[in-house]
Amino acid sequence: MPAEREIKQRRVAAVRxxxxxxxxxxxxxxxxxWYLGGVxxxxxxxxxxxxxVRAAHDGDTLFVSDNxxxxxxxxxxxxxxxDRVVRVPWHRSVSTMAGxxxxxxxxxxxxxxxxxxxxxxxxxxxDRYRALGREVAEVLTEVAREVxxxxxxxxxxxxxxxxxxxxxxDPLVVLVAGVDRLPHRHPLPTTGPLGDRAMLVVCGRxxxxxxxxxxxxxxxxxDDERILAVEAAFLAATRPxxxxxxVFAAGCDGYGAAGFASDEWERHHQxxxxxxxxxxxxxxxxxxxxxxxRHAFAWNPSAPGAKVEDTVIVSETGVEVVTSDADWPVxxxxxxxxxxxxxxx
Numbered sequence: 285m286p287a288e289r290e291i292k293q294r295r296v297a298a299v300r301x302x303x304x305x306x307x308x309x310x311x312x313x314x315x316x317x318w319y320l321g322g323v324x325x326x327x328x329x330x331x332x333x334x335x336x337v338r339a340a341h342d343g344d345t346l347f348v349s350d351n352x353x354x355x356x357x358x359x360x361x362x363x364x365x366x367d368r369v370v371r372v373p374w375h376r377s378v379s380t381m382a383g384x385x386x387x388x389x390x391x392x393x394x395x396x397x398x399x400x401x402x403x404x405x406x407x408x409x410x411d412r413y414r415a416l417g418r419e420v421a422e423v424l425t426e427v428a429r430e431v432x433x434x435x436x437x438x439x440x441x442x443x444x445x446x447x448x449x450x451x452x453x454d455p456l457v458v459l460v461a462g463v464d465r466l467p468h469r470h471p472l473p474t475t476g477p478l479g480d481r482a483m484l485v486v487c488g489r490x491x492x493x494x495x496x497x498x499x500x501x502x503x504x505x506x507d508d509e510r511i512l513a514v515e516a517a518f519l520a521a522t523r524p525x526x527x528x529x530x531v532f533a534a535g536c537d538g539y540g541a542a543g544f545a546s547d548e549w550e551r552h553h554q555x556x557x558x559x560x561x562x563x564x565x566x567x568x569x570x571x572x573x574x575x576x577x578r579h580a581f582a583w584n585p586s587a588p589g590a591k592v593e594d595t596v597i598v599s600e601t602g603v604e605v606v607t608s609d610a611d612w613p614v615x616x617x618x619x620x621x622x623x624x625x626x627x628x629x
Contacts, residue, residue, distance in 0.1 A: 288408055289362065292319050295401040296339045299394055306387025307340035308394060311379035314560035315391060317492025318402040322412065323360040325492075327352070329454060336382035347372050347382040396573070399564060403557065404576040410597060412491050413580065416453065417595050417606030420488045420495040423447035425609045428501045428626045433480055437462050437473035440484065448488045456494065456562065457487035463502070466589040469552040481505065481625070483591060492560050496582040497607040498593035500625035507590035508625060509615075513542040514585040515592045516618040518554070522581055522598050528556065528571040535583065548587055555584040558595060580606075592622065 286294075296319065300308045310316050313333055316325045325333040335348040335356065348356055350371040357366035372378045383390055391398060405413065427443045437460040445455045461471035463479030471483070481502040488495050500508070517538025521531040535554060540546035556567030559580040565571060577599050584593035595607045603620060614621040 288321055288406055289319075291406060292401075293339065293344070296398070297341070299397045299401055300339065300341075300389075302397065303389055303394060305389040307338050307385055307389070308398075309379060309382045309388050309390045310337040310339060310398075311382065311391050314492070314564060315398055315402070318560045320360075320365075321362060322491030322493070323356070329456060332379075334378065336379040338382045338385060338388060340385075340388075344368055345370060345382070347378045349374050349378055400573065400576075402560060402564075403573070403579050405559065405578040405580060405597065407578075409493065410578055413493050413495070413595070413597065413606050416488065416490050416493055417495045417497075418609065419451045419453065420448070420486060420497055420595075421607045421609035421612065423451070423453075423488070424484055424486060424497060424499045425611050425626075427484055428499065428612075429629055431478055431482070431501060432628060433478055433502065435478050436475050437465075437471070437478065437482075438475055440478060440482070441473040444484065444486055448486065451490075453488040453490045455486065456489050457485065457496075459483070459485035469586055469591070478502070481589075485591075485593070487562055493580075494558055494560065494562050495595045495607050496555075496558060496562065496584070496593055497595060498584065498591050499612070499623055502625060502628055504625045505590050507544075507587055510542040510544065511585055511587060511590040511592050512615070512617045512622050514538040514544070515583055515622070516620075517541065518583040518585065519581075519596070519603050519620070520618065522575055522583075522603070524575050524577045524579065524598065524600055526575045528567050528573045528575065529569055531575065532556075532567045532569060532571065535585065538585070539587075544587055549585070552586050553584075555582045555593065558582040594623070 334352045338345045346369045351374045431440050440460045441458045448455045460473040461483040462476050463481045485498045518535030521534035536549040539548045557564045579598050582595045597604045613624045
């Protein structure tokens with residue numbers, strides 16, 4: 285089988301040819317990490333990439349901030365990439381310099397095509413995802429074992445972040461809601477206690493891939509079963525070849541079928557494809573992307589005090605949950621093991 289980089293070069297070459305361009309400039313974290321096999325493209329988690337790639341018919345040129353180049357060549361890049369590095373002064377834009385060539389086209393003009401190019405994961409990427417997802421799920425189990433009703437949201441978040449970092453996983457998102465804050469869908473942690481029911485949410489990135497998962501600790505919620513039924517509607521419609529707007533509509537219809545208000549989906553985003561971005565893209569009624577084989581998804585249907593989220597890989601043979609841990613209590617919904625609230629130890 286051709287090497288990972290070779291396959292991805294072919295995919296980008298096809299995008300380049302369809303666009304009639306001489307070169308494609310990759311400048312986002314998701315495109316760069318995907319194309320370069322999972323390299324770390326950041327310094328600050330909130331900052332832009334410190335490199336850009338000009339992918340042309342005669343090969344790749346890597347434009348790298350000069351103050352980061354030695355480290356990236358020594359620790360991140362594949363063999364041979366260091367020979368194709370152009371060092372960019374720290375005060376200049378790597379993506380601007382990469383685009384300073386006749387016929388070079390940037391990501392802004394090719395976003396949909398590049399997203400489609402990275403949608404179908406390679407077997408090696410699926411293996412990485414399985415390892416990442418398992419460890420993210422294990423971190424959430426560790427948090428649940430350590431916390432108590434009196435534990436503060438921030439302390440719970442600190443346990444989660446430590447567990448992720450110890451495993452080489454970037455903690456992109458860590459959310460915690462104690463019982464008094466359960467109506468909030470994106471609860472940044474506070475000093476408040478968890479109480480008798482709490483929600484834990486993490487999005488962790490390693491080798492470019494992002495695993496997203498939500499877990500509940502303490503008592504069960506009144507809508508836990510119904511929200512799993514909504515998720516089942518999303519997953520049932522998520523099949524290779526399906527168009528994303530139609531998948532989205534089928535999942536949203538699941539709210540009314542499960543006894544929620546039919547417009548509950550309007551109160552929070554529902555997730556969508558994932559992989560090298562937290563949502564790639566966030567699904568809406570206007571999203572025309574097509575579900576690919578070996579395509580990663582993270583749907584997150586929610587209602588006040590109820591939410592479910594896991595990272596799955598969809599293929600012709602079905603749905604595989606990658607963020608799973610055998611030590612977490614589950615129930616079976618539509619043939620899949622789905623998480624229950626885990627009582628405090």
